[in-house]
Amino acid sequence: MTSEKKMKENDWRETDMLPSENELSIMYGTSRETIRKALNLLSQNGYIQKVRGKGSIILAMDKFSFPVSGIASFKELTKMLDMQSRTYVQELSLAKADEAMRKILDPAEEELVWKVVRVRELDGEKVILDKDYFKQGIVNSLTKDICEDSIYAYLEQELHLDISYANKEITVESPTEEDMELMDMTGFSNVVVIKSIVHLNNTEVFQYTESRHRPDKFRFVDFARRHG
């Protein structure tokens, strides 16, 4: 376990100021540079704010806000929000990549691509349509049970895939016929579309995802800091 992780475990929320970096390095029996790396992580994740000459301020956290910006799975999110949810697997197929998918996933010659279409029900309403595409060279087998549970848990815990980062794009579009068919769209004339290209640790693209949300159920929150 790294020192960064050790730091995170402790709770200083009672006060509004962290001990100084020198004090912390003594308290944790580690060097100041190591403490600084840990504090920078906390700062980047929006927990503290460092001010030169003064110290590190603990930021008030809204417990009901959560970062959607990271690579979080649907199952985690509903759990966190304590929502009634169900997942319906609409399609699970393995086929040759079409032109668009070939451009994005760049599969090997003769390599097939998984297509998973899932409908998410929140509090009794079908409000999210997830379309995932995986390269078979990386995800060899996939079952309906896995798709109904959590694909990401399977990829990370069973296949031990080293998932690295995603390029994301959020836009607002008109609903397609598929959207209107599979989601409860009466009274809504737009969908929010989140397109992600997910990379492995070696930068190889292995997944493309299109998550289509009914606009009233969409919310994007960003608390992350950009600079130290």
Added chain:
Amino acid sequence: MTSEKKMKENDWRETDMLPSENELSIMYGTSRETIRKALNLLSQNGYIQKVRGKGSIILAMDKFSFPVSGIASFKELTKMLDMQSRTYVQELSLAKADEAMRKILDPAEEELVWKVVRVRELDGEKVILDKDYFKQGIVNSLTKDICEDSIYAYLEQELHLDISYANKEITVESPTEEDMELMDMTGFSNVVVIKSIVHLNNTEVFQYTESRHRPDKFRFVDFARRHG
């Protein structure tokens, strides 16, 4: 100038692999830890991908993608995208904060709040409505000329404000009467609303902004890495 900045200036785009950290530390005559801090910045900003045991991979950048995630001003964005743009100052007033603004900005007793409403025209269409609120204790004076040019350039270069970070929320809402009045909304039944609370370096809130976009002109791109 810090070493991090020195590093960024150089262009290694021709190849697809960076020299090793040891080589770089010799080339730049600096320590490996310093090189590592610079590379971590590049990694967090999506320019490179570090792989243990191998090296640092230079990621292909789409020149037409740009991060909206940071605190970027409208003027910078239109310049970057080379778009025809105009800004109309619809309202510039100084008044007591109402209930909602008091909760967000937490002004001092008797402190007034600037309200700026601006309409953004892109390629001849009014598609963005920006509503900004500033505490007068921090922004003493504000003119129509400043609002038509760039408020942020004024705040940073003239007032030397130390702007730190913003909490952002993106949702999709129904247009208000004001939206329909001030923007070209015919044929559109939603607006994308980006709400930001902007903090100074000492964590004090000094600005609240609501940026309301016609959905066809909204696009949010995120290339930033979450972990090293």
Added chain:
DNA sequence: GAGTGGTCTAGACCACCAT
């Protein structure tokens, strides 16, 4: 002036990747 965070150093050990 004492204390704070910001930056940098020269060296060390480790886990991982390639050959």
Added chain:
DNA sequence: TGGTGGTCTAGACCACTCA
């Protein structure tokens, strides 16, 4: 096995804040 990035150290100097 040699090279790579990941982590950590003990010390240094600086810019800034506050009493």
